[in-house]
Amino acid sequence: MGWGLTIPLTGVALPAHADLVRALAAFGYTDLWSAETNGADAFTPLALASAWEPTLRLGTAIVPVFTRGPALIAMSAAALAAAAPGRFVLGLGASSPVIVGNWNGIAYEQPYRRTRDVLRAVRAALAGERVDGTFDTFTIKRFKLEQAPASPPPILLAALRPQMLRLAGREADGAILNWLSAGDVRQCLDAVANPDADVVARVFVCPTADADHARRLGKLLISTYLTVPAYAAFQDWLGRGAALAAMHERWAAGDRAGAAAAVPDEVVDDLVVHGTPEQCRDQVQAYLDAGVRTPTIALLPTPEASDPAAVLELVRRLGPAGAG
Numbered sequence: 436m437g438w439g440l441t442i443p444l445t446g447v448a449l450p451a452h453a454d455l456v457r458a459l460a461a462f463g464y465t466d467l468w469s470a471e472t473n474g475a476d477a478f479t480p481l482a483l484a485s486a487w488e489p490t491l492r493l494g495t496a497i498v499p500v501f502t503r504g505p506a507l508i509a510m511s512a513a514a515l516a517a518a519a520p521g522r523f524v525l526g527l528g529a530s531s532p533v534i535v536g537n538w539n540g541i542a543y544e545q546p547y548r549r550t551r552d553v554l555r556a557v558r559a560a561l562a563g564e565r566v567d568g569t570f571d572t573f574t575i576k577r578f579k580l581e582q583a584p585a586s587p588p589p590i591l592l593a594a595l596r597p598q599m600l601r602l603a604g605r606e607a608d609g610a611i612l613n614w615l616s617a618g619d620v621r622q623c624l625d626a627v628a629n630p631d632a633d634v635v636a637r638v639f640v641c642p643t644a645d646a647d648h649a650r651r652l653g654k655l656l657i658s659t660y661l662t663v664p665a666y667a668a669f670q671d672w673l674g675r676g677a678a679l680a681a682m683h684e685r686w687a688a689g690d691r692a693g694a695a696a697a698v699p700d701e702v703v704d705d706l707v708v709h710g711t712p713e714q715c716r717d718q719v720q721a722y723l724d725a726g727v728r729t730p731t732i733a734l735l736p737t738p739e740a741s742d743p744a745a746v747l748e749l750v751r752r753l754g755p756a757g758a759g
Contacts, residue, residue, distance in 0.1 A: 436723055437492065438755050439466030439731030441637060442480050444746065446736070449480060455747055456487045463755030468496040468526070468635065468731045472534060477526075478511050485519040492522050496611050496637060496731070497593045499530035500553040501546075502539050506578045508553065509560035516561075516584040525561075526611050526635070527554060528593025531663050546665075547598055548572050554590060554607055561587040591633060595669035600626035609633030612727070614666060616705040617718070619673050620725035636727040638719055641709040642749050643737040649709035650700055652735055657706060658695040662686045678702050707735070712752035719753070 440459060443449055456467065467484050471477040477495040484493055493515065498508055512525045529546035536543045552570035559566050563583035566575045589608035594600040603610035604627035612623055612634065624634065639656065641649040660666055662683060670679055678699050685693035708718040722730040732753060740746045751757050 437465035437729035438463055438719075439468050439492075439494075439635070439729050440464055440750065441468050441470055441496070441731055441733040442484070443469075443475050444734055447743075447746070449475060449483060451743065452480070452483070453487050454743075455750065456484050456491070458747065458751070459754070460488065460490050462751045462757065464491065466492045466494060466635075466729050466731060468494045468637070470496060470637075470733070471498065473538065478515060481515055481523070482518060485515065485522070490522075492524060493519050494524035494591070494635065495526045496591075496635065497526040497528035497530070499535060500527050500550050501530060501535040501541050501543065505553050505556040505566070505573070505575060506560070509557045509578075509580055512557065512561060512588060513580055513582065513584050516586070516588045517582075520584075521586060523588045524591060524608075524633075525557070525588050526591045526593060527557070527607075528611065529599075529665070531665065533663065545572055547602070550592065550599065551602055551606070554592065554602075558587070558590055558606075561590075563587075589633065591635060594623075594627075595665055596672055597626045601628060603627055604629035604632045607632075609635070609728075612636040614639075614660060614669065614706055615673065617721035617725045618705070620722060620727055622673065624726050633729075634727050635729045635731055636722050637733050638722060638730050639707045639735055640715050640719065640732045640753065641707055641735040641737055642712040642715045642753060643709060643739055644711050645738060646709060648738060649707060649735075650703045653703035653707035653709070654695040654698040656735075657698045657702065658682055658686060658691070662694065675702060675705075712749055712757065716753050716755075716757060 469477045469480045477498045481493040515523045532543040549572045552572045565579040567577045591609045592603040592607045593611040594603045609632040681697035
């Protein structure tokens with residue numbers, strides 16, 4: 436079991452993370468996970484962290500399977516596995532039509548098959564095999580890593596619905612979960628259907644006693660993310676479809692502010708952990724208790740995090756050692 440933090444933190448330059456990363460192990464953290472949207476790429480923050488701190492597990496959450504070819508993903512993963520032997524985990528995922536299509540100009544087609552094919556090709560390459568053949572979504576001709584890792588890194592899949600969750604449990608080493616409550620974990624684990632699977636969950640945390648601030652921010656994030664079709668379908672599957680129906684109506688009508696306002700407080704409270712740092716830590720612990728192996732905090736901006744020292748103190752109080 437572990438306890439993770441997502442980097443880079445919002446609004447913090449990459450080099451400014453060095454002191455924070457070096458302090459994390461003493462705060463009880465075991466993991467650092469990167470995200471890739473429109474800020475830093477997934478690999479660079481972890482490469483820096485591998486030099487700053489020698490014990491933390493480092494994982495990508497996630498590398499999109501459309502925006503790089505399988506060979507490049509394998510090369511980047513092999514390099515990080517060499518930089519952090521035994522400490523790197525490759526997280527892959529389909530990403531979204533916005534990131535893949537709108538921002539990168541790549542057709543977002545057959546996301547399940549593309550994810551499965553990239554998983555299979557990259558796993559073979561990292562095992563030192565020559566990858567040569569036709570997959571459903573691409574063809575690779577005679578690719579072999581110049582230097583495959585002595586110990587191939589585990590591969591996890593970002594998964595939202597039963598088909599991808601089953602793939603994560605069947606062919607990957609586990610699943611990365613996102614935008615769910617602790618109460619939703621069991622439903623996802625039942626779909627993974629593999630008790631040995633590693634399960635990491637990104638948990639959005641807004642450590643502030645100002646519930647109005649947390650809910651305003653949570654509603655904005657929820658209306659932005661959960662209107663993406665895959666996330667919308669995930670929430671439908673989890674049983675929140677009716678609660679989010681008004682949000683979807685207003686978003687479809689082009690009313691972005693109205694969509695955020697239509698998100699019920701109860702949905703925010705389900706999906707965004709907030710309260711004092713100690714209350715937040717207890718809520719993150721609930722994900723562990725539900726069966727997640729590593730909850731990973733995605734720290735949201737708060738009025739209390741006004742300078743680097745305040746951010747460091749918040750991160751400390753959110754960590755397992757903060758209870759001591």
